[in-house]
Amino acid sequence: MLGRILHLLIKEFLQLRRDKSARFRLLIPPIVQMVLFGYAATFEVFNVSTVILDQDRSQESRALEDAFLRSSRFALAAPARRVADVRDAVEASDAQLGIVIPAGFAELLRKGQTAPLQVLVDGTNSNSALIALGYVGQIAGDFGQTYAQNLAERTGRLQGKPIVSVEVAERYWYNPNLNSRWFFVPGVIGTLTLITIVNLTAFAIVREREVGTLEQILVTPIRPFEFIIGKTLPFFLIGLLEVSIVAGVGMAWFRVPFRGNPLVLLLGTCLFLFATLAIGLLISTICRTQQQAFSSNFFVLNPMFILSGFSFPIASMPPVLQWLTYVDPLRYYLVIIRATFLKGVGLEALWPQMLALAAIAAVLLAAAVLRFRKSLD
Amino acid sequence: MNPPDAALATTSAAPAIAVDGLTKRFGAFTALDGVSFAAGQGEIMGFLGPNGAGKSTLIRILCGLLHPSAGQARVAGIDVARQPEAVRARIGYMSQKFSLYGDLSVVENLRFFAGIYSVPRAEMAGRIAYAVAMAGLGGQENTLVANLAGGWKQRLALGAAILHRPPVLFLDEPTSGVDPESRRRFWELIHTLSGDGVTVLVSTHYMDEAEYCHRIALIARGRLIALGTPLEIKRHSLDGELLALACADLGRALPLVQGAAGVRDAALFGSRIHVTVDEAARRGPELEALLAARGIAGATARPIAPTMEDSFVSLVGKAALNAATSANAAGARP
Ligand SMILES: Nc1ncnc2c1ncn2[C@@H]1O[C@H](COP(=O)(O)OP(=O)(O)OP(=O)(O)O)[C@@H](O)[C@H]1O
Numbered sequence A: 001m002l003g004r005i006l007h008l009l010i011k012e013f014l015q016l017r018r019d020k021s022a023r024f025r026l027l028i029p030p031i032v033q034m035v036l037f038g039y040a041a042t043f044e045v046f047n048v049s050t051v052i053l054d055q056d057r058s059q060e061s062r063a064l065e066d067a068f069l070r071s072s073r074f075a076l077a078a079p080a081r082r083v084a085d086v087r088d089a090v091e092a093s094d095a096q097l098g099i100v101i102p103a104g105f106a107e108l109l110r111k112g113q114t115a116p117l118q119v120l121v122d123g124t125n126s127n128s129a130l131i132a133l134g135y136v137g138q139i140a141g142d143f144g145q146t147y148a149q150n151l152a153e154r155t156g157r158l159q160g161k162p163i164v165s166v167e168v169a170e171r172y173w174y175n176p177n178l179n180s181r182w183f184f185v186p187g188v189i190g191t192l193t194l195i196t197i198v199n200l201t202a203f204a205i206v207r208e209r210e211v212g213t214l215e216q217i218l219v220t221p222i223r224p225f226e227f228i229i230g231k232t233l234p235f236f237l238i239g240l241l242e243v244s245i246v247a248g249v250g251m252a253w254f255r256v257p258f259r260g261n262p263l264v265l266l267l268g269t270c271l272f273l274f275a276t277l278a279i280g281l282l283i284s285t286i287c288r289t290q291q292q293a294f295s296s297n298f299f300v301l302n303p304m305f306i307l308s309g310f311s312f313p314i315a316s317m318p319p320v321l322q323w324l325t326y327v328d329p330l331r332y333y334l335v336i337i338r339a340t341f342l343k344g345v346g347l348e349a350l351w352p353q354m355l356a357l358a359a360i361a362a363v364l365l366a367a368a369v370l371r372f373r374k375s376l377d
Numbered sequence B: 001m002n003p004p005d006a007a008l009a010t011t012s013a014a015p016a017i018a019v020d021g022l023t024k025r026f027g028a029f030t031a032l033d034g035v036s037f038a039a040g041q042g043e044i045m046g047f048l049g050p051n052g053a054g055k056s057t058l059i060r061i062l063c064g065l066l067h068p069s070a071g072q073a074r075v076a077g078i079d080v081a082r083q084p085e086a087v088r089a090r091i092g093y094m095s096q097k098f099s100l101y102g103d104l105s106v107v108e109n110l111r112f113f114a115g116i117y118s119v120p121r122a123e124m125a126g127r128i129a130y131a132v133a134m135a136g137l138g139g140q141e142n143t144l145v146a147n148l149a150g151g152w153k154q155r156l157a158l159g160a161a162i163l164h165r166p167p168v169l170f171l172d173e174p175t176s177g178v179d180p181e182s183r184r185r186f187w188e189l190i191h192t193l194s195g196d197g198v199t200v201l202v203s204t205h206y207m208d209e210a211e212y213c214h215r216i217a218l219i220a221r222g223r224l225i226a227l228g229t230p231l232e233i234k235r236h237s238l239d240g241e242l243l244a245l246a247c248a249d250l251g252r253a254l255p256l257v258q259g260a261a262g263v264r265d266a267a268l269f270g271s272r273i274h275v276t277v278d279e280a281a282r283r284g285p286e287l288e289a290l291l292a293a294r295g296i297a298g299a300t301a302r303p304i305a306p307t308m309e310d311s312f313v314s315l316v317g318k319a320a321l322n323a324a325t326s327a328n329a330a331g332a333r334p
């Protein structure tokens, strides 16, 4: 049994070694995409749905509110009378951002002290909310600086420096600089791995089916699970290599910190790779030609990408789609990879994601082994 | 060649291949319709039939690659549908498509297939060397298979199919698209294997190759329409004697000949008409006279021995007639 798997492995690596373009295909596109994605990640956003509650009702507070709205970064989503209204709006995802100007705001400024501004952010992994949060800080900072200058000119005294501080109530404490690249780069690792591994696995088997070598293998006494292990182990190793390389580029190039335990990330990556290998296998059991595999991959990978929460916040999806995200392995892997990179948390926090990934991988692998029949009909 | 592994060989009492009422349907289409036959140990059995006849379907069922819709097949004494894995250890298979890895070298391919057939490590080198020698590829061990010429590729594929010394071998059109010299060498290999006791079931649509088989089965539209030695098939397929008729206007002559007295069948064969008649000595001159009377010049008829192709055309024609009355293919057995 081990002998058969070993011979299949030798064959796969010999073919891979001989396929010069494969080495290029495996390494260069992910790195290029990583860099492109990394730079494209500094999106600009406009009209972020926002709720503003002015509890101070002063001239200053109205001026600040005006500055927010004039920037065209924010669009008023709903009126708010109480802090609870703001909280509700953000929690229900009616607004991505809630800004509360507390009572006493103007008084503090006039005294030349720091005036707090409370901000609530949609607590999901939404990139646009993060960027919008950056704008809040920027606009509030500008406002504070202008105000300080005016104050100095009017009163002639320079004691104290009034500034507007932004307090984020629900805060992305693991990315305090609101560096959206940090947020994006780990996501790109997961997404690229998914695409590469599903494609490699599906095509590797479908190609053998198309060329006719699969038929020759099917008449040998090899067992389905031996074939599957021999055929997927190389891609598993390639997947690990690819995650390391892409993560290395992200850390070296974009200076994304790695705060967590590499072993936790390794565990999550292994589970995620099992799930993606199984998806590739399932596609390969359904498709007869590489053309079919190509379109199937497209139809499987795109929804997985969209449902993962990578670029669209899960909380603002319709409930049906939200349910679907629970079967998307990328959803869990993104959490694991971001948490290990940025938060530095370990298994104590990530075990639900690990369990979910393990369950999905187990079900998909079982389905792939069962579906892989040693027959042509 | 060493004889096939004794442990895997069939007992001489049971036939190496026994097929009974084998039927395969793809949806509403019947690709194989109630085929029955048996082949003994060491026998070379040829499957002859036009494109789409069902040859590959039959071979794939016998290899356990397709599940029969009805009927039973036993290979090396084992039921193929029930124990496909046990059968797989005892058969070698060359599919119709060339199916070695073009991007691996000769030895890498052989090592791979020997490996997944679990050839004992101690015997690996010897068997690979034998397969290389058999294919005539000595000195080319490290050539990529994609760079080999067609005839060598096919012999290498045969070598790869017998690495585990199977007692039964299925070859699906192994010589299609190969030059005549390579075909001849390939058939010599088949006879060597047969001499060592390997049962070989080989499909082809080259009529001349049928003569190299011990027995042939004619198959058309999924039905077995004749089974026997090449000589038997040729003798029994024609009810009557055969005339080769040469004349000027073949197109006009054919319907005239078909309607003539004593003519059972007539068909174009290249630049001649082959006519099946009740009595060649008498009908030959009659036909020459008939055509001359109708203004067709240069008609000469001479008696000939039927070729496999004549038999085949005649049998396929009869089978098509019988299909209406749904005569069983087994009834055509000699
Ligand atoms: N998987 C399948 N699904 C549907 N029809 C099939 C399938 N495989 C074969 N057929 C049909 O069954 C018939 C017999 O095919 P088969 O390949 O057995 O013929 P063959 O005698 O090997 O022909 P050839 O000389 O072209 O190889 C053909 O009409 C073919 O189209």
Ligand SMILES: [Mg+2]
Residues within 6 Å of the ligand: B055, B056, B057, B096, B172, B173
């Ligand atoms: Mg065929």
